[in-house]
Amino acid sequence: MDTLAEAERLFTQLVAWRRDLHRHPELGFQERRTASLVARTLRELGYAVQEGVAHTGVVGVLENGAGTVVMNRVDMDALPIQEANDVPYASQVPGVMHACGHDAHVALGLGVATVMSQHREAWRGTLKLVFQPGEEGMNGAEVMVNEGVLEHPRPTAMLATHMWNDLPLGVVAATPGPMMAAAEEWEAVITGHGGHAAAPEQTVDPIATAALLVTALQTIVSRNVSPLDTAVVTVGMLRSGDTFNVIPDSAELQGTVRTFDPAVRETVVRRLRELVSGTAQMMGAQASLRLHSLTPAVRNDPQITALVQQVIRDLWGPDALRQDVRTMGSEDAAYFLREIPGCYLLVGSAPQESTAPPHHNPHFDIQERAMVNAVAVVTETLCRLLPPDQPPQ
Ligand SMILES: [Zn+2]
């Protein structure tokens, strides 16, 4: 099979699917219209379809002879953003927009489903297509894993793909090892003792304590983490007081921690706890800390990533491949990749001559040809993971 030609032939259909979904975006766990389009299309292509998985997810399975099981995952949800683009396919839902490219992901998932079902001579085994709801901060992948999506049949390898506006059209990134960070969310409350702004000696000032804490937290990355390791500690919210002449009772801070390595994560979290309680104690205040793990790190399997890299080189030549793209952003595909070895790839979707609006921006849009590239690289990799001449299992 000429994968590039097959993907190219689908271009008009990919654009039609993507624009239809772009006009009708749905928030996480509400992807009902999207899911019914997916289920209908998969059934027409001959897949066994399961709907209502993790509320609004869809799983399609195509058996094509004895062999291994390989999974492809795409996400489907939109964001609570008012679209600012003036395009014919702009969102028709006020305050909701596909501003991360998941509309294109659904289209590429259906594109892959189409080529794989029309070219069963090019592969053998079982293909499992997972259309996941609620990626944007909702951990839909974790819900799917808990509902048994990775069983019956259990895949031995998987792929997941994101349109990527930090890379130009024509470039595809497949980075071995950790490539998206583990994320935690934390919240600290400092309780002092309020009073008159002109009589600070009668108070325990939570604002002065919070200010010291924010400064102290900067030493975690600079003094406790090795310069050769990677971590982020950000204070994203600091709230206290109501007026100029009152020292308030308490201050509240919220932030996030991002790490690649579990040992680094442990160090950062330990120091966060120590600095919150130590700074409060030093100032005579009380402090509490609540820490919540959002997602593990996305870790790409070296062997499957090497295969994806070879596919990229074979399809477009060595200049199309990037193997060093990492981000401290997080992605709930990590819940799948923690159990099944795989590769999370980033497909360049920015214009070649200029920069593109970033993901989650009201002006976000993609170069739609990126969908052709995504279908080609995913389909070709799936065929090589499911070779037609593999020995029976
Ligand atoms: Zn997003």
Ligand SMILES: [Zn+2]
């Ligand atoms: Zn996304």
